[in-house]
Amino acid sequence: MTLGSGGGGNVMVVSEEHGPFDTKHMRINVGPQHPSTHGVLRLVVDLDGERIVHIVPHIGYLHTGFEKTMEHRTYQQCVTYSNRMDYLHGFGHDLAYVEGVERLMDAQVPIRAHRVRVILNELNRIASHLVFFGTGILDMGALTLFFYTMREREQILDLFEQVCGVRMNYGYFRVGGLYRDIPEGFEERVRAFVDGFPKMMDQYATMFMKNDIFVSRTKGVGLIDAETALAYGLTGPSLRASGVPLDFRKAQPYARYDDYDFDVVTSDAGDAFARFEVRFREMRESLRIVEQALDMLEPGPVQDPDRRISLPPRHELEESMEAVIFHFKLVTEGFHPPSGAVYVPTESARGELGYYLVSDGGSMPYRVKVRVPSLINLQSLEPACKGGLFADMVVNIASLDPVLGDVDK
């Protein structure tokens, strides 16, 4: 069909790839370079006026082949890949991965390592939610909150930097524990953050949760009822916003999450506002967990003493031949989990996250399949957007909180 009569008189061939072409509707391509698709998400949208009649997400623009690469790395080396998928909640990915391998190996993780992992994971969850709020409201045209949430996220990243030297791709967790113990004074700094953060949250609340325009832009928008949500495999805060109290920290506790007293935040509304609200209230629960974990934090080792998993300390190498052998074996080929398969579902900031690992007894995983929440949550975009307005689409994308690194992996 021809589009336009002026100027060059171009002829545009419209592909029928997305179903028969309907001249009543306008087919518009959104992304992969678009200001608010949260990365390289591409959507093909059929519009009737500004009403969405059909929407097809296209993914794969950020495909990096992490799963396949991990099959060619030793189990310990894989930790450098897991956190790169969901770059906003890297500790969640690291945790999901090491939990899987540890269960495969039956490793004995020291309790201090568990506590530190939970502290970092929950702080990372808050940091991830902060990006969610900032970008979410940015998609509605309000610029300032983004800078405010980034300010607080910066504090969290500073904490991470003190722990592992980097702000993004942590690689701090090890199978059997941690790379090293937390630095001195870290607990106090976390406590200072935990004490100061609720005040900032009140500021956010006045800036957007109570903002009439924000409420009218999100209330009743992108409705996903519990049944649809479950049918589409939606998990995480977005599912809890539809009234299903599924939280793997409670449902299948890992990393000793059963030691902590926290609530699973739910809402029955199932709209975009509920998805924002659930995450907002969840940050308070995360703070509660961090506080409790700090209280329970006791001195002790942070690495499984089993020499088949953990490197021997430096001084042992000078005294014990055996330690040198273990060291050599671990460094050159890594450890060998018994053959078998494992899947540990964990609760990332976005939903159910689990590593399906198959071991053939070798030092590298035979198969790695990651159940990433962003990819599966993104399916719910269609029921959320259909029949809604084009402007609501960006709100829906934001409220489902996809990370494209996590989607395409």
Place this chain on the structure above:
Amino acid sequence: MDPLGVTFLKALALCTVLLGAFAYMTLIERRLLGRMQHRYGPNRLGPFGLLQPIADAIKSVFKEDIVVSAADRFVYVLAPMISITFALAAFGAIPGGPAGSLFGFDPWIVDLDIGLLYVLAVTSIGVYGIFLGGWASNSKYPLLGSLRSSAQIISYELGLGLSVLSVIMIAGTLNLRAIVELNVWSVSPWLWPPLAVAFGAFVISAIAEVNRTPFDLPEAEQEIVAGYLTEYSSIKWALYQMAEYVNMMTASAFISTLFLGGYKGPTVLEPWIPGISDWPIVWLVAKMALFMFLFIWLRATLPRLRYDQLMRFGWVYLFEVALAAALVTGAVIAFVL
């Protein structure tokens, strides 16, 4: 009445000043937004970034001017010109001071008896620039943007028109200078409530008129990329930007003229500095600055409305409120005064 040559020179000067003000408004806006957002804003070029607008101007002139091959070329080129021409033209009717106060000349370009209608009409024509630009680009995002701007204009124009009705009824004239000289607030305290309501409705409509947050739907960046601006580049894009800022200034000046005594200064200062309230330009600029700051402040604070919400807001609230204000004003004039 000045001779024609002087009027021409004044028009030239006004255009230069407005465009210069546009350039520095972008700087002020970016610096203010930076302030409000825990960052600095442009501060590298010259002291306080004062040379930044010049660099931006040079940049936008030398950028490649891309004309979409499928565009309706004539309209595509014409549209930004319409926007800027009518944006500049609207300002000419706004009085900047009492007659003969600017070095013996009148501080306005033209003194129309229907000045108020003129400004309303000419600023409305500016929307054609947006609408035609979006349509002529022959691209989908601009089309959505231009449709939105037409949906927007029918929503707020009514509120805009009705809210000035109170002022017209009180002043009994459409001459902007006469309205300023009268000062609508001084007529009777009975008129204050409806005037205050009309003032609020007018400010909100004016924000919609100049496409600023929370009513910046035609170029809603996060939804439709840049709306009607998507396919424009280089100087054509800059013309649209100029038009937007000049429109902001016109709207600020118009609000000040109608509701805040325009070029008149506060008379309380007279005992100390005699004649201060009659200084030309100064007071108008000061009042405009107030509204310009309001526009920037709103941009930093508020999210954007959805276009159906804007339409509902325009038709259900703005229209009704402005109408009520007009009716009450009429009733007060008829029965109380």
